[in-house]
Amino acid sequence: MVATADERSEMIAVAAYYLAEHRGFGSGSATDDWLKAEQQIDHMLETIRRQGISRLQFERAGLRNALRLWHSPQSQ
Template identity: 50%
Template sequence: MSDPKSASSPPVQVTPEERYRLIAEAAYFRAQRRGFVGGDPVQDWLEAEAEIDRMLAAGALPASVSAKQRFQSQLENQLRELDERIESLKVQASLARLELKSEFQQELDALEGLRNRLRGRLEEIRMQAEGAWEDLKSGAEKAWEDLRQAVERVAKRFR
């Protein structure tokens, strides 16, 4: 899988709850750096919010994000990219000659099954505690790789 912090990374997607937690931590650390003396908590929050939003838009995750959260975000971004490719294949299928439509539809149904398997793995990871999710990581990576290869195979076949 690609590095989620590379220069060409798309914005990092986090849940509203994760974003809120990241902002709260950053605002806390701003107040802590000045010894909790003076300053304005609202200003700390606004500056922290801007900082976190810049980092997320640049495709970077703050250091406080756990390995599990980084893996989830990376897998979700990659799944979105494959979803776009699958949608493109569906458009191609709709334009295909009648005799190819059935064959194309079978391939797309198989891709849907692989995509659902990957979504299931991602949901399993979300439900695990920080320390327990690592056991599921290799299964999720395998499901992602299977889906990626299947999308490539179908795309080549119907070019």
Template identity: 55%
Template sequence: MHDRPTDSQRHTMIAVAAYYLAERRGFAPGGAEDDWRQAEQAIDAMIAARQLTERTDDETRGRLIRNALVLRETAGERAVPATPDTNSETART
């Protein structure tokens, strides 16, 4: 077991990621469901890659999520999170 986030933590992370995705598209109406699905995919991939764990603090989680979404956008991707930051606290745990 690698200290996966709780269901509540996962839900909160998805909500944060969905907010960032909505923000990126200017909060235009009609995209909330797509934002949520993309956020779920991104967060689940980050959890599977052990970028996000139960022990990751809220501030670090927010930064990692936002950075992963921004890096994906820069690379022209939408569903695959960025590679782990080897300098981050979570990468060492």
């Protein structure tokens, strides 16, 4: 699966929102959330590409579940 620029941007925006939600929308910044989300999404997309996961398989998992599957301790 290769994401378009628009798809990638939307994934990052959703992931950044979830990161902010996870920290209770308290201390921290939207920029930090965006940068962390960008790193996580790029890592996830690269892993998906390397493993040959199809767009259909990815869409079935959904972004939130996909983030859980591809979340690694290094990205925290």
